[in-house]
Amino acid sequence: MKSAEEIFNILKEKFPGSVTELVADKPVDPFIEASPLEIDKICTFLLESEEFKFDSLMNLSGVDDANGEKEKDEKGFDTIKGGTLSVWYHLESIELKHKITLKVSTERENPEVASVAEIWRSSDWHEREAFDLYGIKFLNHPDLRRILMPYDWEAGHPLRKDYKNPEFYQGMKVPD
Amino acid sequence: MIYDWLHDITGSELLAAFIQSWLPLLLFILPFVLVAVLAERKVSAHMQDRLGPMRVGYHGVLQTIADLIKLLQKEDITASANDRKLFNLAPLLVFAGSYAAFAAIPFSGAFIGSQIELGLIYIVAVTGLVVAGILMAGWASNNKYSLLGAMRAAAQIISYEIPTLLIILTVIMVTGTVNLHTLSEMQTGYFWNWMILGGPEFGLQKFLLIPFMMMGFLIIFISMLAEVNRTPFDIPEAESELVSGFHTEYSGMKFAMFFLAEYANMFAISAIIAVLFFGGFQSPFGYLGNSLGWEWLVPFEQFFWFTVKGLFFIFVQMWLRWTLPRFRVDQLMAFCWKYMIPFAFVILIIVGLITVL
Amino acid sequence: MALKTEEMILNMGPQHPSTHGVLRLELKLEGEIISDVIPHIGYLHRCFEKHAEAMTYPQVIPYTDRMDYLAAMYNEFGYALAVERLMGIEVPERVEYIRVIMGELQRIASHLVALGTYGADIGAFTPFLYCFRDREKILHLFEITCGARLLYNYIWIGGVSHDLHPDFIRLTRDFITEFKPNIKELNDLLSYNQIFIDRTANVAPLPKETAINYGITGPNLRASGVKWDLRKDDPYSVYHKFDYEIPVGSGERGKTGDCWDRYIIRVREMEESLKIIEQAIEQIPDGDVTSAIPKRVKPPVGQIYTRVENPRGELGYFIISDGSLNPYRIKVRAPSFVNLSIMGELCKGWMVADVVAILGSIDIVLGEIDR
Numbered sequence: 001m002k003s004a005e006e007i008f009n010i011l012k013e014k015f016p017g018s019v020t021e022l023v024a025d026k027p028v029d030p031f032i033e034a035s036p037l038e039i040d041k042i043c044t045f046l047l048e049s050e051e052f053k054f055d056s057l058m059n060l061s062g063v064d065d066a067n068g069e070k071e072k073d074e075k076g077f078d079t080i081k082g083g084t085l086s087v088w089y090h091l092e093s094i095e096l097k098h099k100i101t102l103k104v105s106t107e108r109e110n111p112e113v114a115s116v117a118e119i120w121r122s123s124d125w126h127e128r129e130a131f132d133l134y135g136i137k138f139l140n141h142p143d144l145r146r147i148l149m150p151y152d153w154e155a156g157h158p159l160r161k162d163y164k165n166p167e168f169y170q171g172m173k174v175p176d
Numbered sequence: 177m178i179y180d181w182l183h184d185i186t187g188s189e190l191l192a193a194f195i196q197s198w199l200p201l202l203l204f205i206l207p208f209v210l211v212a213v214l215a216e217r218k219v220s221a222h223m224q225d226r227l228g229p230m231r232v233g234y235h236g237v238l239q240t241i242a243d244l245i246k247l248l249q250k251e252d253i254t255a256s257a258n259d260r261k262l263f264n265l266a267p268l269l270v271f272a273g274s275y276a277a278f279a280a281i282p283f284s285g286a287f288i289g290s291q292i293e294l295g296l297i298y299i300v301a302v303t304g305l306v307v308a309g310i311l312m313a314g315w316a317s318n319n320k321y322s323l324l325g326a327m328r329a330a331a332q333i334i335s336y337e338i339p340t341l342l343i344i345l346t347v348i349m350v351t352g353t354v355n356l357h358t359l360s361e362m363q364t365g366y367f368w369n370w371m372i373l374g375g376p377e378f379g380l381q382k383f384l385l386i387p388f389m390m391m392g393f394l395i396i397f398i399s400m401l402a403e404v405n406r407t408p409f410d411i412p413e414a415e416s417e418l419v420s421g422f423h424t425e426y427s428g429m430k431f432a433m434f435f436l437a438e439y440a441n442m443f444a445i446s447a448i449i450a451v452l453f454f455g456g457f458q459s460p461f462g463y464l465g466n467s468l469g470w471e472w473l474v475p476f477e478q479f480f481w482f483t484v485k486g487l488f489f490i491f492v493q494m495w496l497r498w499t500l501p502r503f504r505v506d507q508l509m510a511f512c513w514k515y516m517i518p519f520a521f522v523i524l525i526i527v528g529l530i531t532v533l
Numbered sequence: 534m535a536l537k538t539e540e541m542i543l544n545m546g547p548q549h550p551s552t553h554g555v556l557r558l559e560l561k562l563e564g565e566i567i568s569d570v571i572p573h574i575g576y577l578h579r580c581f582e583k584h585a586e587a588m589t590y591p592q593v594i595p596y597t598d599r600m601d602y603l604a605a606m607y608n609e610f611g612y613a614l615a616v617e618r619l620m621g622i623e624v625p626e627r628v629e630y631i632r633v634i635m636g637e638l639q640r641i642a643s644h645l646v647a648l649g650t651y652g653a654d655i656g657a658f659t660p661f662l663y664c665f666r667d668r669e670k671i672l673h674l675f676e677i678t679c680g681a682r683l684l685y686n687y688i689w690i691g692g693v694s695h696d697l698h699p700d701f702i703r704l705t706r707d708f709i710t711e712f713k714p715n716i717k718e719l720n721d722l723l724s725y726n727q728i729f730i731d732r733t734a735n736v737a738p739l740p741k742e743t744a745i746n747y748g749i750t751g752p753n754l755r756a757s758g759v760k761w762d763l764r765k766d767d768p769y770s771v772y773h774k775f776d777y778e779i780p781v782g783s784g785e786r787g788k789t790g791d792c793w794d795r796y797i798i799r800v801r802e803m804e805e806s807l808k809i810i811e812q813a814i815e816q817i818p819d820g821d822v823t824s825a826i827p828k829r830v831k832p833p834v835g836q837i838y839t840r841v842e843n844p845r846g847e848l849g850y851f852i853i854s855d856g857s858l859n860p861y862r863i864k865v866r867a868p869s870f871v872n873l874s875i876m877g878e879l880c881k882g883w884m885v886a887d888v889v890a891i892l893g894s895i896d897i898v899l900g901e902i903d904r
Contacts, residue, residue, distance in 0.1 A: 027835035028619060055745050059838060059849050061864035088851065090838050094745060094761055101838065122748025125874045133582075148575040148903060159583055224662040320543065408656070408728055499722070501729045502656030504886045 002098050004030040007052070015042055031088070031101035039089075039104050040114040040140075046091060046100075047119055054091040054100070057120040061088050062130035066161045068108060079162045085111045085134055106136065115141040133159040197279045197290040205278055205440055210240045212439045212490065219491065220498045250428035255318065258425070262316035267426065267433040269309030274437040276302045277444045282357045284457050284479040295356040296344055299448065300337070303403070306441070307333050313434075317425040328505050329405060335512045336402035336409075342520035343396040346527045347371060347452050350385065356448075360456025370455040384530050388523050393453045395520050397489075400445040402512070404438065406493055408500045409508060446489035450482065457482035540568065545888070547576055553650065553892070554899030558876070560888065567888065570880040572873055577903040585863045590616055590830040591690055593860065598684040600865065601901035603646055604844045606632075606639040606675075608901075609688035614769060615839035615850040616690045619832040627820035628692045629771045634705070634813045635675075635687070637806040641712075642671045643844035644799045651796060651893040652723050655732050660723045667715055670708050677701065691826035702814050709807055716804060724797060733796060734787030737879045737891045744790070747878070748871040751846025752798045753895060756782035757790035763842040775812045777805045792894040799896070831858055843868050845896055867901035 008022040011032065018038035024030035034042055046054040068083025089102040106113055115138035117124045127138045128147040135157040138144055146153060155166035165174050182192035214229070214237065221228025229236030254263060280295040282288040292298050307330050314326020348354055350371070351362055363370050372389050373382070402409040426434060450456060457478035464477060503511070545558040555576035561569040581600060585593045597612045598605040610632055617624065649664030672682040677698045679687040687694050723729055739749070744757045754761055762779045764772040780801035782794035832854040840849040846868025853862040872895050880891055 027621075027833055028837040031836075057748060058840065058847065059851055059864065059866040061851050061862075061866075063853060063862050063864075088836075090849070090851070094759065097766065120748065121743075121746050121878075122871050122874070125870060146575075148578045150575065158580065220658075224659050225666055226662060410656070498659050500657065501652065501723070501726065501732060503728060504732055504884070506884070507731055 002051070002096075004032070004100060007098075007100050008032050010051070011042065011045075014045060018042060029101050031103050033103050033105070036087070036104040036106040036113040037139075038114065039102070040116050040119065042102070043089070043091075043116045043119050052098075053093045053095050056092050056094055057089065057116070057123050057126075058092050058099075059088075059090040060116075060123050060126035060130065062086070062134040062136050062159070063088060064134060064159065064161050065105070077162070077164050080108065080160075083108045085136055087113055087130060087136060089116075111136040112139055113137070114139050115144075117141050133157055135160070193290065199287075204283070205275065205443065206436075208443060209436050209439045210244070212442070213243070213435075214240045215490075216439075216494050219494045223495070223498050244432070247428060247432045252428040252430065253425075255425060257318045259316040259318070262312045263425075264430075266309045266313035266316060267430045267437075269312065270306050271309075271433045271437045273303055273305030273309060274440045274444065276305075278440075278447075280356055281444070281447045282360050282451065282456055283482055284475045285361070287475070287479075288357050291355075291357065293355050296348070296354045296448075299356075299444075300341065300344070303441075303444075304337075306437070313426070319425055322425060332405070332409060332505075332508060333403050335509060336399045336516075339395055339399040339512065339516040339520040340403065342517070342524050343392045343399075344452070346388075346392050346520075346524050349524075349528055349531055356451050356456070360451055360458060363455040363458050366460060366462060370453065370458075370460075372453040381530060385527065388527050388530075389453065391519070392523050392527075393449070395516055395523070396452070397449060399512075399516060400449065401493065401496070402508070404441040404445060406442070406497055408496070408502045410497075410502055442490055442493055443486055446486040446493070447482070449489055450485035454485055543885070553897055556873075556897070556899055556902075558888065558892070560880075560885065562885065565884045565886075567880050567883055567885065570877045570888065572876050574873070574899070574902050577899045579904065581865070581904040582863055585860055587859065589858045590832070590860060593863070594689060595684070595686045597865075598686060599900060600867065600904055601843065601845070601848075601869070601898050602683060603898055604639050604643040605684050606635045606688065607841060607843045607848060609685065610636055610770075611839065611841040611843070611848045611850050613688050613690050614841060615837055615852050616830065616832060618839055619835060619837045619852060619854060620690075620827070620830070622691050622825055622827065624692055624825050625820040625822065626771070626818050628822050628825070630813050630817040631693055631697060631822065632688055633770055633772065633775075634810055634817075635678075637809050637813070638671050638674060638705075640806050640844045641803050642668050644803050645671075647844075647893075647896040648719070648723075648796065648799055651896075652729075654889050654893045655729060657723055657726070657729065660719055663715065663719065663722070667712055670711070674701065674704060674708065677704070689826055690830050692823050694823075696822045702817075705810065705814055709811060712807065716800065720800065724800060730786050730793060733792040733890055733894065736787075736792045736887050737883055737894075738784075738788035739790040739875070739879060741790070743875075743878065747875045749846070749875060750871070751843065751868055752802060753795055753846070753872055755780065756794035756798045758782055763840060763847060767840070769839075769841060772809075774816065775809045777808045780805065792890050795894040795896075829858065831856070840866070845869055845898065845901075846872060848901075865901070865904055867904065869895075869897040869899075870902045873897050873902060 004022065004024065008019070011019045015034075015038065018035040019042065020033045020035065022030060022032050043054075046052050063086045065084045065086055066080055068080045070078055071081055073079045084105040085108055086103055086105045089104075090099070091102065092099040104113055111134070113136055115123075115127055117127055117138070118140070124142070125147060127141055128144060130136050131138060131144050132146040132149055145151060149158065150169075153169070155169070156163055167174060182195055183189065186192050186195070217239070218228045218236070229239040232238045232242050254260065277299045279290045280288070280292050280298050310326050310329045310333075314322045314324075314329075317323070347359075351359055353359055353362070372393055373386055459477060459481045463474050541562045543560045543562055545560060547555045547557050557573040557576070559571040559573065560567055561571075579599075581596055584596060588596075594609055594612060597608040601608055645664040645668045649661040652658075652660040652664075675685065676682050678701060679685050679695055681687075739753065739757045741757050741759055744754050745759065749757075750761070758781060760779055760781045763769070765779060780798050782789050782798055784791070784794065785797070786793050834854060834856040836851070836853040838849060838851045840847050842848075847866070848868055849866030851862075851864040851866065852860055855861040876892065876895070880888055883891065
């Protein structure tokens, strides 16, 4: 069983450039911030190393941080420019019974995160959902397409804070 | 007896024979099927701890009539991509195949639809029409699911004909006749003269035959269940896998024909098993009419006993349907070819040896 | 010269008697053998997560009911637990006991539906009705407590909405005495029936490592031989006070982790739940159930991930709060969502008739897959 500080220290030694900080002051879970394009190497290490053995990815969620500039676009709706989208990973080890939370942040305009679908097969559909609802592109994902919305939904990514419903979809009026 | 009466009325042999062979159909089977549908719903309901139809008539007895009226006035939908001739012909074939078998079954000592010397062989041949009808229905529906269902049904029926025939051959070897009426007449007396207990001749042969006759009865009962597509062999109509199998696309009166044919089939096989093994229309205890001196009562009593035996086997079929899950199609085929057919062969050979020696 | 065979694509479409909801399975077949299964979901997507951002924390509770509508008490339980941990609220002990009793009754009800519909898919129509008859008794217990049979809005943040009805404990005891022989009847009728065993044993065994890597949880994981149950391994509420076993699959009638194992684990879990309920109604203390419910639910800035053991697996709530009355982000980790993703891998090499058996043994509810 390892605590979050111990895990952070070992990770910081192994991946000095990619693992940035441990945020432990806010309630409730402490989390480790890491860089979005190196996250697959970090996760491979977490899965395979003997002292960690994080063999199960409990959850992977996208979050819209909405920390950019609020502007009005051509049609007069509020949009957010700049800022970040983040992806949160909750890992646990069934053998050694410890847990850790990781967070990566990526820019809003062209969000790209390395995919961990080949490492834990459970993240396959979670990443598709993050792509569908936030627009985060996962590099090297085996089959990145929409999962909950219809496959040909053109009007954006619904869970973003500045999302507006389109007027028409395939000729049908979208209700309010 | 009835033939003579009809002959007197109509004055023509052909007409009398024609009407006589239609009588069991109109007077008995069609009303019976109406009752059987209701009986199935009530029996299944009580087995499942519920009540079944209760509102139409007293405790639901008029439910089937209501259903029939509903089906008659439904729109007859034929999809444009269906093969129209085959689509319309299929239910007729299935219906005809099931109902034609009743002409050769003895309902009572005094009445049989038509005295055919080759009774059993005629029945087996005519129920083969059902396979053709099912295949036509599946193909003409132009629907992947229906086609799958029809092919499975055809494979199942054809495979399970073989153990049926082998056991029928066994009984024929013991009794020496194919005529169902004669078979029933042979099993007179009390119930220890029935085929399942070795046959009418008392002697060593009778006791040797008893275990083989019982096994033969089990084999033929299971094979005939498979022939009429009842659970556990109802893969062709499996609701949860293929919606409704080969009769998915049928509506209205055509669907009613498939439905009625199924229940008539059930009674036909119950009747055949009763005749082959359980004495046909013979009473197990002797005749009330004989002991009271009222000779005219005997044919009615025989009819009563025949109906009771048929209904008993139908009840067993319904009971099995609502208790057991269904087989997968490859397990069904393996069961037939690897287990039933060898068993039936062995029984045939042993019984043959016993009768010869 | 070999025959060239083509792959046929068969759709088990959104409307089908046995896909347990609106799910489209695209089967790629070679004859009767399956080469791939691709599930298509999203037909029941009701944007729960987006709605939650516009409502206050207590207003989200009826919405959580409607995700896994067959185990509604547990959805509320998980959500209330997450918000209470974030806010640091301690609930009275009576509330904890009531939540455990309701949760375990809900587990039995949910398993009865799963087992009944599984039998009906295989062709045994009668156990379906017997299971539903027993489930009616449980729904009656829920009805006298909170007025609703399926979607309750009962477990609130900081407590429960109503105290137990005065007859509740007596009726629960009657239910337990009536239900124990019914489990035996179900076993005689369905579980040990040779035809059922032929259909389900040795079909699609799931090895341990694949299960853990795919994130499978709940009875499916335990059937593959992994003894992992959140009630014992990551305890929450008062589960540590009870004495119960965790049934683990061991390949009794076939390989470990086949469909029969997944089925029989659920039957055994029902027996264990009965034990927990019996102990809980003996030990339940008195108290006021609404005393700890806050007037305004305003958690501090932060985030939390909490998980509970749903009848289908690990139900997780990831809540991010920005200090206001509305949640900033709620992500629900639904167990059926993750369990369904293994269909493609699991069905390879089996026949079309087995797809129905395999899908039934995984036990999914489309409401929580699509949210």
